[in-house]
Amino acid sequence: MKNITVIGAGTMGNGIAHAFAQSGYSVNLVDISTDALEKAISNITKNLDRMLSKEKISLEDKNSTLSNITISTELSSAVKGSDLVVEAATENVDLKLKIFKQLDKICDENTILGTNTSSISITKIAAATNRAEKVIGMHFMNPVPIMKLVEVIRGKGTSDKVTNTIMEISRNLGKSPVEVNDAPGFVANRILMPMINEAILTLEENVSGVEEIDTVMILGMSHPMGPLHLADFIGLDVCLSILEVMYDGFENPKYKPCKTLINMVNDGKLGVKSGEGFYDYSEGPRNKKVSSQFIR
Ligand SMILES: NC(=O)c1ccc[n+]([C@@H]2O[C@H](COP(=O)([O-])OP(=O)(O)OC[C@H]3O[C@@H](n4cnc5c(N)ncnc54)[C@H](O)[C@@H]3O)[C@@H](O)[C@H]2O)c1
Structure with a gap:
């Protein structure tokens, strides 16, 4: 896994992009709003500068993190070659169902489709696709670069292999993932x-x-x-x-x-x-x- 697409550049999306990029993944950050994308880059830069001033990262880490992030408003070109998509768009059922239906059509067949939803059923979101075994909840906490927890939520059809892959990726990000089953609001x-x-x-x-x-x-x-x-x-x-x-x-x-x-x-x-x-x-x-x- 190397290439990640993050959909939504708001509070969570920019943090998720930051966390992946800082761990060496190549990230395409997508939003419908160019303003949100610009704010996201400025926010990530500010957060990296704060980490740099506290000597938690080096200048090289800051520069490589920023160079690992590409921003775009074009979803179909951004997801090409992505191993994992993490959707972090607005918390709205209809919007998420629409995005996942589209993702299923435009992503490679092996691409894992993750969602950062805080509460919406993973099984319901997976039903908008023809790859329920590859749809999973990856619920990060705010602020993502700092908080250690990732709730990894299995929908009814999510495979063991995909669950294990996402648990492993979460650990690669320096997080402590916890596996939970699908229920409204999950655990957190x-x-x-x-x-x-x-x-x-x-x-x-x-x-x-x-x-x-x-x-x-x-x-x-x-x-x-x-x-x-x-x-x-x-x-x-x-x-x-x-x-x-x-x-x-x-x-x-x-x-x-x-x-x-x-x-x-x-x-x-x-x-x-x-x-x-x-x-x-x-x-x-x-x-x-x-x-x-x-x-x-
Ligand atoms: N805020 C939190 O503390 C928190 C914590 C964990 C999970 N979440 C979840 O993360 C997700 C995002 O929440 P947030 O707080 O970042 O919201 P936000 O309102 O800050 O950002 C949402 C972003 O999604 C973009 N967007 C809307 N429709 C889109 C589309 N079709 N394609 C691409 N981008 C689109 C918006 O332009 C906006 O920039 C939600 O599902 C939320 O439940 C939020």
């Missing part, structure tokens, strides 16, 4: 998203404020980041999509997204990526203050 989000939703409900019911709720979880539960800050970091639109998939998939009201989350997404307050969520990031992602909407 099935446990995380109800907690985030409950934190938002706690805020909605004025039990406490944004910083106070985050502080309780940081100091009381030793979480490295509070749930509201984490939701901003993940993207509130992504959180909402995951909860909707789990609510539909389990038909259980405990996964119902709360009103405040829905309203914030409708208002375009998506967290760090839009500049405002539960916190205001107008002075940069590391300089957060509570959003004016939630000042008590």
Whole structure:
């Protein structure tokens, strides 16, 4: 495995491209938006510069990582000769089904088709193709270059050989993969998203404020980041999509997204990526203050 295509250059796609490129893979990063592609390269460069200044990588590592990445808006030419495609486009079932149907037509027959979906059924995505044995979930965590976990999700038809290959590739990236079976939200989000939703409900019911709720979880539960800050970091639109998939998939009201989350997404307050969520990031992602909407 040498050639990788990453589809989607947003929060996750640029991190996935970075991780593969830094481990010596040749990466084609594809997006429908040239703006997203340019931002992705600038973000990867910034992250490499930070690693360089902390002496975690050399200047040569930085340059070779960047030279391993090619950007494109042309999916069919980008996937030619790819051994693995990792799809990290917007979390939307219809979009993913459309992309996988197209990938099945345009990719070599041996190409493995991975998806970074946070919650959508791998079996359902695989059914859009004629190669279910080669379709697999490769769920990276944010920020990808730093976080060690990859959930490797087997759809009903995923072969042992493909699962083993993806476990091996994940280890080559310096990650610790965990194999899980296909179920809405898999393991990570099935446990995380109800907690985030409950934190938002706690805020909605004025039990406490944004910083106070985050502080309780940081100091009381030793979480490295509070749930509201984490939701901003993940993207509130992504959180909402995951909860909707789990609510539909389990038909259980405990996964119902709360009103405040829905309203914030409708208002375009998506967290760090839009500049405002539960916190205001107008002075940069590391300089957060509570959003004016939630000042008590
Ligand atoms: N944000 C997180 O913390 C996180 C963590 C793990 C997994 N995920 C999953 O990763 C995927 C991407 O999430 P994100 O947070 O990076 O989203 P994002 O909104 O930051 O980026 C999505 C990108 O996909 C692009 N896109 C949309 N349609 C496309 C198409 N047809 N072809 C190519 N590109 C297309 C958009 O232009 C955008 O740049 C989702 O499935 C999400 O559930 C997200």
